[in-house]
Amino acid sequence: MNAVHINLLTGWFPIVVQVVAGSALLAALAWRPRRWIALWGSGSLAVGTIGAIAIYSYFSTNDMSPDTAPSGFWIWIAVAIAAPVLLLAGVRSRRVTDHLAAVITIPLALLCVAVSANLWTGYYPTAYRAWQGLTDGPLPNQISATELPAQRGVPTPVGKIVALRVPHAFSGFHARTEFAYLPPAWFRGPIPPQLPVVVMLGGVINTPDDWVRSGNAAHTVDRYARTHGGRAPILVLADPSGSMNNDTECVNSARGNVETHILDEVRPAVIAQFGTATAARDWALAGWSMGGTCAVTMATRHPEAFGSFIDISGDIAPNLGDTKKTIAGLFHGDVGAWESFDPSIVMQRHGRYDDLAGWLQSEGHRGRRGHLHSSQITAARHLSEIARAQGVEVVERDLPGAHTWEFAGRAFADALPWLMSRLDVPHAV
Numbered sequence: 360m361n362a363v364h365i366n367l368l369t370g371w372f373p374i375v376v377q378v379v380a381g382s383a384l385l386a387a388l389a390w391r392p393r394r395w396i397a398l399w400g401s402g403s404l405a406v407g408t409i410g411a412i413a414i415y416s417y418f419s420t421n422d423m424s425p426d427t428a429p430s431g432f433w434i435w436i437a438v439a440i441a442a443p444v445l446l447l448a449g450v451r452s453r454r455v456t457d458h459l460a461a462v463i464t465i466p467l468a469l470l471c472v473a474v475s476a477n478l479w480t481g482y483y484p485t486a487y488r489a490w491q492g493l494t495d496g497p498l499p500n501q502i503s504a505t506e507l508p509a510q511r512g513v514p515t516p517v518g519k520i521v522a523l524r525v526p527h528a529f530s531g532f533h534a535r536t537e538f539a540y541l542p543p544a545w546f547r548g549p550i551p552p553q554l555p556v557v558v559m560l561g562g563v564i565n566t567p568d569d570w571v572r573s574g575n576a577a578h579t580v581d582r583y584a585r586t587h588g589g590r591a592p593i594l595v596l597a598d599p600s601g602s603m604n605n606d607t608e609c610v611n612s613a614r615g616n617v618e619t620h621i622l623d624e625v626r627p628a629v630i631a632q633f634g635t636a637t638a639a640r641d642w643a644l645a646g647w648s649m650g651g652t653c654a655v656t657m658a659t660r661h662p663e664a665f666g667s668f669i670d671i672s673g674d675i676a677p678n679l680g681d682t683k684k685t686i687a688g689l690f691h692g693d694v695g696a697w698e699s700f701d702p703s704i705v706m707q708r709h710g711r712y713d714d715l716a717g718w719l720q721s722e723g724h725r726g727r728r729g730h731l732h733s734s735q736i737t738a739a740r741h742l743s744e745i746a747r748a749q750g751v752e753v754v755e756r757d758l759p760g761a762h763t764w765e766f767a768g769r770a771f772a773d774a775l776p777w778l779m780s781r782l783d784v785p786h787a788v
Contacts, residue, residue: 364485365486367474367477367483367484367485367486368477368478368484368763372474373474373478376470376471377431377435380435380438380464380470384438384442384460384464384468386460387442387445387461388445389460399444402444402448403441403445403448404441406440406444407438407440410437411436411440415433427479427762428475429478431475431478432472432475432476432479435468435471435472435475436472438471439465439472442461442464445461445464446462480564480763480764481761481764481765481767482569482573482764483572484575492566492573498538498572499520499577500517500520501519501521501522501538502520503521504521504524507519511549512548514543514546515543515546516543517543518540518541518543518580518584518591519540519541520571520577521539521541522537523536523538523625523628523629523632524628525537525620525624525628526628529619530616530623531615531616532601532616532617533601534567534597534601535566535567536567537597537598538567538595538596539593539596539633540580540593540594540596541593542580542581542589542593543581543584543589544584544590545633551633553634553635553636553641555592555635555641555642556594556595556635556641556643557594557595557642557643557645557778558625558626558642558644558665559574559594559646560597560609560644560649560650560654561574561599562647562648562649563604563605563648563649565599565603565649565650566598566603567597567598570594570771573764573767573768574647574764574767574768575772576594579775580592580594580775583775583776590779591779592778593629593633593635597625599621599650599653600615607689608649608652608653608656608677608679608685609650609653609657609677610677610700612689613688613689613690613691614689618657621657622657622661622664626664638666639662639663639714640666640667640714641666641782642664642666642667643658643665643666643782644665644667645668645778646669646670646673647673647764647767648671648762651669651674651719651735652674652676652677653673654670654673655668655670655673655702655717655742656677656705658715658717659712659751660705662713662715666714666716667781667782668715669717669718669774669778670717670719670720670739671719671766671767671774672720672722672735672767672770673719673735674734675702675703675737675742676700676702676703677689677697677700677701682697702742702745703745706745706751707745707749709749711750712749712750712751713750715751716751716754717743717752717754718754718774718778719742719753719754719755720756720758720774721733721735721738721756722757722759722761722762723735723759723760724759731758735762743755754777756770756773
């Protein structure tokens with residue numbers, strides 16, 4: 360098997376890594392005296408457990424949903440913290456194998472933490488995607504802006520990705536490099552067709568290119584274009600955070616004027632650089648997790664700019680853990696500011712919408728009676744009920760699954776045909 364195609368989410372790799380790490384840990388203890396194991400083994404385990412609890416508390420304080428992590432993630436964090444303690448405690452041993460096993464356990468335990476974290480988020484589905492992401496390699500089929508003119512009029516079976524040039528003077532929000540995926544139809548003639556646009560938004564821990572690296576969005580659109588006569592939208596890989604862990608919820612707040620950036624900087628820049636369609640009916644928002652909340656919030660606040668939204672596993676409203684913490688963390692305690700970004704309140708205050716539609720898809724686990732449950736499903740049902748009452752066309756789907764990028768990518772593929780039935784693409788065929 361080609362190493363770059365190793366599946367990091369299913370199959371043999373996650374199992375083998377953890378078995379090898381567990382074996383190294385046992386080897387580090389195997390030849391120690393029972394008294395030493397009882398003293399230092401239990402002591403190291405206690406230190407590791409305390410460390411894992413501290414990290415859990417940090418995650419909880421920073422609204423990173425530690426309760427959704429697999430148990431293996433916390434076990435390997437405890438082992439990774441305990442292993443150096445074991446190494447130091449056994450430094451006086453004369454057995455080289457004891458030291459070697461303890462030394463090897465440390466990087467293997469850290470690798471298991473990374474593997475478990477990846478199983479938790481679905482961030483990197485294959486070794487190749489992990490290598491590209493960790494080394495900041497180019498995105499698949501990425502070209503530079505200077506290459507675009509030469510590409511026009513040259514048939515291509517797949518779309519191309521190019522970095523966007525987006526100003527930030529108006530919003531003051533310093534986004535990382537944002538990208539646009541241009542479908543094959545964009546390259547067909549000397550003048551680009553006025554294609555529709557989907558703004559893609561990721562979760563809290565994100566980079567702008569996650570929808571391509573982890574959510575497989577470009578491949579999904581390429582596949583759709585091949586079977587629909589070239590009909591496909593431009594995808595805009597926007598940055599909703601400015602850093603890896605800045606939970607902005609895409610609102611204008613103390614953490615950055617993200618809504619202004621997307622609405623008044625990204626949108627005009629895309630229209631100017633790629634000659635896209637401009638009508639609200641031709642623009643959509645699609646997001647997962649925090650990005651799903653962003654999509655429904657921004658679309659309901661700005662139907663003059665966006666005619667459709669895809670909310671994949673979003674929350675009921677901008678959320679930093681609870682309402683009180685959200686109002687304090689984003690709006691300096693201003694309840695009115697928070698209400699202006701709560702989509703339930705926004706829709707009710709707006710009244711009936713003329714031409715807005717949304718796809719809400721959430722994952723859940725089955726309860727005793729076979730029904731799917733999750734906070735995201737509850738949020739989607741609540742928002743759907745209010746949206747329908749205000750004239751919004753709603754499609755609601757609940758599916759079994761985990762809160763991962765793998766689920767997000769599958770949901771986007773599910774929603775794309777529906778979205779394309781909404782978007783006007785008169786020049787894409």
